[in-house]
Amino acid sequence: MPRDLKAAITEAQERLEDAHGAQATERVRQRLRGGSRRPRRVRWGRVAGAAAVVALAVVVAGSMREQERTLGRYVVLEGGLSGAVEGAVLTIRDGHGVLRDGALGADLEVSAAASLRPLDDGLEVVAGKVSLDVDHAHPRAAPFRVRVSHGLIEVLGTRFIVVQGELGGEVTLLRGSIRFLADDGQRRLLEPGETLRWPLPPVAAAIEAPAPAPKPAPAPSTPPRTPRPTAAPVKEALGTPPFDVAQFIDELALLRSRGAYEEAVARLTRTLAEGHAPATDERLSFELGSLLGRQLRDAERACAHWREHLRRFPQGRYQADVTQARAELGCP
Amino acid sequence: MVVSEALLLMPSRPRASEATFERLYDAHRREVFRWALRFGGGRATWAEDVTHDAFMKLWQHLSRVDTETDVGGWLYRVTANLALSRLRRDRSFTSLVTRFFTDEEEAAESADVEVTLKEEARAALEALRALPPREAMVLTMKVMDGKSQREIAEALSMSEGYVSKLAARGWDRLRAAGWEVPDAA
Numbered sequence: 001m002p003r004d005l006k007a008a009i010t011e012a013q014e015r016l017e018d019a020h021g022a023q024a025t026e027r028v029r030q031r032l033r034g035g036s037r038r039p040r041r042v043r044w045g046r047v048a049g050a051a052a053v054v055a056l057a058v059v060v061a062g063s064m065r066e067q068e069r070t071l072g073r074y075v076v077l078e079g080g081l082s083g084a085v086e087g088a089v090l091t092i093r094d095g096h097g098v099l100r101d102g103a104l105g106a107d108l109e110v111s112a113a114a115s116l117r118p119l120d121d122g123l124e125v126v127a128g129k130v131s132l133d134v135d136h137a138h139p140r141a142a143p144f145r146v147r148v149s150h151g152l153i154e155v156l157g158t159r160f161i162v163v164q165g166e167l168g169g170e171v172t173l174l175r176g177s178i179r180f181l182a183d184d185g186q187r188r189l190l191e192p193g194e195t196l197r198w199p200l201p202p203v204a205a206a207i208e209a210p211a212p213a214p215k216p217a218p219a220p221s222t223p224p225r226t227p228r229p230t231a232a233p234v235k236e237a238l239g240t241p242p243f244d245v246a247q248f249i250d251e252l253a254l255l256r257s258r259g260a261y262e263e264a265v266a267r268l269t270r271t272l273a274e275g276h277a278p279a280t281d282e283r284l285s286f287e288l289g290s291l292l293g294r295q296l297r298d299a300e301r302a303c304a305h306w307r308e309h310l311r312r313f314p315q316g317r318y319q320a321d322v323t324q325a326r327a328e329l330g331c332p
Numbered sequence: 333m334v335v336s337e338a339l340l341l342m343p344s345r346p347r348a349s350e351a352t353f354e355r356l357y358d359a360h361r362r363e364v365f366r367w368a369l370r371f372g373g374g375r376a377t378w379a380e381d382v383t384h385d386a387f388m389k390l391w392q393h394l395s396r397v398d399t400e401t402d403v404g405g406w407l408y409r410v411t412a413n414l415a416l417s418r419l420r421r422d423r424s425f426t427s428l429v430t431r432f433f434t435d436e437e438e439a440a441e442s443a444d445v446e447v448t449l450k451e452e453a454r455a456a457l458e459a460l461r462a463l464p465p466r467e468a469m470v471l472t473m474k475v476m477d478g479k480s481q482r483e484i485a486e487a488l489s490m491s492e493g494y495v496s497k498l499a500a501r502g503w504d505r506l507r508a509a510g511w512e513v514p515d516a517a
Contacts, residue, residue: 005511006475008456012374013476015453017366020376025361028384032357032391249489253409254393258401290486320493 073118074099077107089126091115105138121145122155125164133159134176146171150198151182160190170197191245193317194279245280252287261295278313285309286318293325303331349394356403357387363404364411370472371415373461382418386411408477409487412469416488419465459509467502470495 069076072085081097083090096111104122114128122145123130134144134155144155146162148169153162158176163169171180173190180188182200190196248271255264268288272281289309293302306326309316316322364386368379389410390397397403460468469488473479481499485492 003452003456003511005456005459005506008452009370009374009460009476011450012453012457013366013370016369016374016376017362020369020379021362021365024376024380025365025383028361028365028380028387029357031384032387251393251396254396254401254406294482318491321491324492 071099073103074101074108081110089115089117092128104144105135106144107133109133119145119147122147124148125162125169127164127166129161129163131159131161148198150200151180151186154179154181168198170195191277191279193283194277245283248284249287256291256295261291265291265296282309282313282316282318285312286316286322289322289325293329299329299331302329306331352397353387353391353394356390356397360404360407361387364407367408367411367477368415370476371412371419371469373468374457378418382411382414385414389414412473412487413489416465416469419468422465456511459506459511462509463502463505467498467505470498471502471506474499 071081071083072088072090074090077098077100081092081095081099083092083094085091092110092112092114094112097109099108099110100106101108101118101123106122108116108123109131110116111129114130115126116128116130117124117126121142124147132146132155146153146155148162148164148171150168153160153171156177156179158178159174160176160178161172161174163171171178171190172195173192175192178190180190180196180198180200182188182198184200184202186200188196188200252264252267255261255267265288268284268291272284272288275281276284285305286309289302289305292298292305296302303326306322306329309322310319313319361383365379365383368382368386369376372378372382386407390403390407397406460472463471466488470484473484473487474481479487481492481495484490485495488495490498
């Protein structure tokens with residue numbers, strides 16, 4: 001007989017809230033008043049115990065082989081993997097799982113056919129797909145690096161996926177920040193959601209290439225209501241804007257939460273016209289379409305926007321959602 | 333007064349903002365703590381930290397809050413995102429080591445929870461905590477908070493398709509562990 005999760009958690013929630021709610025929020029009030037974080041005391045007993053265990057482990061490691069399952073220098077964290085190390089290259093023969101590079105603070109999710117070579121400051125993806133989760137807080141001496149066929153990915157603490165094919169490959173950044181250093185000296189900084197493929201076009205070709213398609217016309221078909229006067233963000237006033245997507249989305253959420261949809265549309269339209277990384281623009285364009293269609297229910301503007309969105313991002317990440325939104329709006 | 337001099341040094345604010353913040357804190361503290369408690373799988377100290385961070389965010393954005401703002405809705409979104417970040421961070425090796433060596437309060441509260449909760453309720457919280465962070469968040473928002481797929485996608489900045497996939501995966505794991513969630517399908 002399956003147990004009712006919702007009922008069980010509701011009961012737990014009520015008991016815990018009764019037991020802790022008032023005191024906890026009062027402590028938060030005190031912490032806000034004092035501007036401090038919750039104090040944590042060191043468990044010296046555990047520290048001493050851990051020191052003893054480490055000392056013992058050093059002795060034991062010197063006299064016997066480690067018992068945990070490893071593949072080369074990697075510890076198999078989860079999954080049923082089988083692989084072989086030949087000439088310093090680890091090839092996953094079968095299965096799917098996660099390897100931990102304890103020395104460099106990185107977890108690698110790999111499956112059959114992936115090949116990689118451990119390096120002193122990271123690894124080389126020789127072939128196949130590897131998803132990496134690099135702990136930015138790990139005290140490594142230098143940035144974690146991933147070598148691929150046409151360059152180097154410098155990791156600034158993050159989660160990303162590398163796919164290496166025979167002639168080239170790609171990296172998709174999920175979280176954090178990475179920098180791609182191509183063998184020919186080109187450098188690209190990626191934002192979350194962005195995919196970079198290599199080889200990159202040569203520098204000369206990139207310069208001679210035609211300018212990117214013009215941004216969509218910023219003016220909506222009907223003028224927005226007079227926006228509420230708001231102070232310009234400090235970074236804009238100073239003219240030094242590294243665009244912060246998360247901050248911008250927070251501000252949009254605030255506008256949404258008070259129903260200032262036209263103001264949000266105007267902010268999005270202006271920001272899109274500035275031009276940012278393709279992944280950022282795609283994300284902002286998706287937000288704009290959602291606002292027009294779902295919040296403002298302006299089918300005409302929304303359909304026009306989705307048409308432009310699909311033209312700019314024909315292989316975009318939100319394609320299924322855009323298709324659904326267009327169908328709901330009855331877009332031609 | 334809630335706001336400290338240290339906080340006041342961060343941005344320059346008129347004193348009227350302090351009163352506004354205090355009013356908002358009193359109005360929303362219980363619900364923010366309740367959400368955080370849910371997102372954290374019943375860990376009270378954890379929820380307290382998330383509550384603190386959520387109100388710090390509110391303080392940072394206070395100049396943009398006015399009478400038309402749905403502060404509760406905004407705080408829900410902020411709390412959910414802070415909770416998700418924290419759940420993911422909790423799984424890092426550094427975080428595990430730090431907690432092991434420092435956090436006495438967590439242990440004290442866990443002991444308290446042991447005697448307070450029934451077996452079934454404790455098992456339910458453990459099942460939720462065992463899920464990968466994003467699946468746990470999506471399922472909690474869907475099942476416990478009654479949020480729609482679209483609302484979850486907007487709050488967590490995910491596509492609806494991805495939310496649906498996470499919910500399905502989480503649901504499968506819970507079902508395999510013997511749990512029934514009638515309105516999660």
